[in-house]
Amino acid sequence: MKAVLRPYVAAFRARFLLLLQYRVAALAGFATQCWWGAIKIMVYAAFYETAAAAAPISLPNVVTYTWLGQAFLALLPWVADPEVAMLIRTGGVGYDRLRPLDTYSYWYARTLGWIIARALPRAILMLIAAGIVLPLVGLEAWAWRPPAGPEAAVLFVAAFALMIMLAVAVLMLANVVVAASLNERGVNAVLMPLVIVFSGSLVPLDFFPDTMRPFLHAQPLAGLVDIPFRIYFANLRGVAALEGLALQAGWTLVLIVLGRFAMTRMMRRLEMQGG
Amino acid sequence: MNALRLYGRYVGASLRVQAQYPAATLLLTTGHLAATAIEILGVFALFHRFGQVKGWSFGEVALFYGLINITFSIADMLTRGFDVFGTDFVRTGAFDRVLLRPRSATLQLIGYDIRLSRVGRILQGLVVVVLATNLVPIHWNPAAVAIAVWAVAGGVALFAGILVLQATISFWTIESLEAVNVLTYGGVQAAQYPLNIYADWFRRVLTFGVPLACVAYYPVLAILKRPDPLGAPDWILPLTPLAGFAFLALSFLAWRAGMARYASTGS
Numbered sequence: 001m002k003a004v005l006r007p008y009v010a011a012f013r014a015r016f017l018l019l020l021q022y023r024v025a026a027l028a029g030f031a032t033q034c035w036w037g038a039i040k041i042m043v044y045a046a047f048y049e050t051a052a053a054a055a056p057i058s059l060p061n062v063v064t065y066t067w068l069g070q071a072f073l074a075l076l077p078w079v080a081d082p083e084v085a086m087l088i089r090t091g092g093v094g095y096d097r098l099r100p101l102d103t104y105s106y107w108y109a110r111t112l113g114w115i116i117a118r119a120l121p122r123a124i125l126m127l128i129a130a131g132i133v134l135p136l137v138g139l140e141a142w143a144w145r146p147p148a149g150p151e152a153a154v155l156f157v158a159a160f161a162l163m164i165m166l167a168v169a170v171l172m173l174a175n176v177v178v179a180a181s182l183n184e185r186g187v188n189a190v191l192m193p194l195v196i197v198f199s200g201s202l203v204p205l206d207f208f209p210d211t212m213r214p215f216l217h218a219q220p221l222a223g224l225v226d227i228p229f230r231i232y233f234a235n236l237r238g239v240a241a242l243e244g245l246a247l248q249a250g251w252t253l254v255l256i257v258l259g260r261f262a263m264t265r266m267m268r269r270l271e272m273q274g275g
Numbered sequence: 276m277n278a279l280r281l282y283g284r285y286v287g288a289s290l291r292v293q294a295q296y297p298a299a300t301l302l303l304t305t306g307h308l309a310a311t312a313i314e315i316l317g318v319f320a321l322f323h324r325f326g327q328v329k330g331w332s333f334g335e336v337a338l339f340y341g342l343i344n345i346t347f348s349i350a351d352m353l354t355r356g357f358d359v360f361g362t363d364f365v366r367t368g369a370f371d372r373v374l375l376r377p378r379s380a381t382l383q384l385i386g387y388d389i390r391l392s393r394v395g396r397i398l399q400g401l402v403v404v405v406l407a408t409n410l411v412p413i414h415w416n417p418a419a420v421a422i423a424v425w426a427v428a429g430g431v432a433l434f435a436g437i438l439v440l441q442a443t444i445s446f447w448t449i450e451s452l453e454a455v456n457v458l459t460y461g462g463v464q465a466a467q468y469p470l471n472i473y474a475d476w477f478r479r480v481l482t483f484g485v486p487l488a489c490v491a492y493y494p495v496l497a498i499l500k501r502p503d504p505l506g507a508p509d510w511i512l513p514l515t516p517l518a519g520f521a522f523l524a525l526s527f528l529a530w531r532a533g534m535a536r537y538a539s540t541g542s
Contacts, residue, residue, distance in 0.1 A: 025453070027454075028453040032456050032461065035457045036464065038477075039464050042477060043321070043468055046329055046468075047325045049329065050326070050329055054324055054326065055324065055325070189306025192310055193310050202316065203317045203321060207323075207324050208323075
């Protein structure tokens with residue numbers, strides 16, 4: 001087993017360590033996200049001050065939701081892996097096909113390394129700023145709170161892992177479309193708005209009109225933000241939380257199967273570029 | 276050839292390049308429209324849930340949203356040269372060539388890459404303004420139109436000023452600092468809502484630091500004919516966009532200081 005996994009782990013590590021070098025980009029992203037989070041929270045606070053009773057989630061939870069969202073923004077699958085587009089354009093994909101490896105798993109591992117490395121430094125900085133510094137300077141009301149309890153914390157760890165697996169599964173589909181169309185711009189233009197709206201990154205999904213709820217809660221992208229974050233502050237607990245996890249796992253599997261199928265078809269028709 | 280005609284040539288050249296790839300340009304424009312239009316969906320969802328915010332209705336906030344989006348996309352379309360200045364001009368040394376030409380660097384940078392795709396966001400903003408007009412309703416008499424155009428002009432000047440500052444910083448950092456996005460994209464985000472919903476410190480930043488409120492909040496109050504809930508006198512509301520031009524002027528002073536100490540990267 002270990003020998004089988006080794007090349008994929010190596011692909012993940014290589015990408016992860018390379019991207020951790022970009023400290024300035026991480027700092028700039030962090031500054032932007034702090035600002036963004038602050039504006040979002042002030043807007044929520046104003047709405048809650050007007051009519052708090054109308055809200056589906058309490059204000060402290062929405063504040064936590066916002067900071068979680070900003071911290072893990074880079075985990076959202078809104079742009080296809082730029083390296084895949086480059087591999088296709090330069091013909092580098094030929095080398096990947098020659099490796100005695102499963103190409104889907106190989107790309108999956110690399111894309112996984114890419115998004116985690118992008119997200120990790122920002123998430124840590126955000127946790128320090130919103131989770132530790134804000135309460136210390138007396139702004140507890142606006143801080144990122146710890147999970148609702150031990151049960152929520154354990155469930156969140158599972159939901160968080162599934163959220164990343166799901167994100168990469170979505171990205172793999174995007175990667176395949178990029179490879180088939182030789183261009184990442186079109187895919188990204190479609191993917192980004194869809195992901196931001198339907199994941200709950202724009203506003204928690206329950207803020208949308210009630211009639212849309214059944215659909216919003218069942219669609220795959222809910223597992224990227226809405227489900228894991230609501231598990232975090234126990235808005236989803238007990239059976240509802242387990243259902244959420246099942247939904248995340250189910251959609252991840254479906255998307256991986258779809259991605260594999262699409263990739264096999266794409267590879268069969270792929271014409272090698274470059275020289 | 277005078278500066279204006281030369282600028283016209285630059286614009287013409289940029290547009291011809293994009294006209295060579297009509298499908299790609301159209302796709303980018305549509306993508307830009309979709310990517311920026313989702314924000315109004317979020318605003319709508321909040322109003323649908325809460326009804327109103329501190330006395331403001333969805334229609335009124337839609338006017339703030341529409342105008343600031345139009346403003347920013349015009350600025351974004353015209354100032355690409357300053358936006359990528361650090362990465363594409365200073366780091367690569369391409370700025371040396373700009374300086375060798377017997378024309379002002381500013382003119383050449385403004386003329387660099389006018390992106391049609393930004394029209395997507397302008398359209399989006401216009402649609403939202405029309406929506407706001409029907410919801411409030413707003414009476415677009417000549418005075419209101421004049422204030423709107425004047426506010427947009429002041430706003431374009433303000434955002435241009437921010438981007439000129441970003442370019443100026445890259446004389447020292449050799450890179451375009453993305454942190455300036457906080458003021459541009461983040462500024463649009465903040466100015467989508469009326470100023471009085473924000474905390475005190477943030478209002479002060481938006482009025483006296485980066486005068487976004489002066490090109491969005493105050494003139495829109497004049498269009499909506501609403502007195503300022505924060506107590507600014509009525510006569511001052513239509514005058515505030517001047518602050519945008521003042522900001523641009525100050526930015527160019529900084530730009531000059533930066534130019535004077537420019538040393539080529541030699542690459």
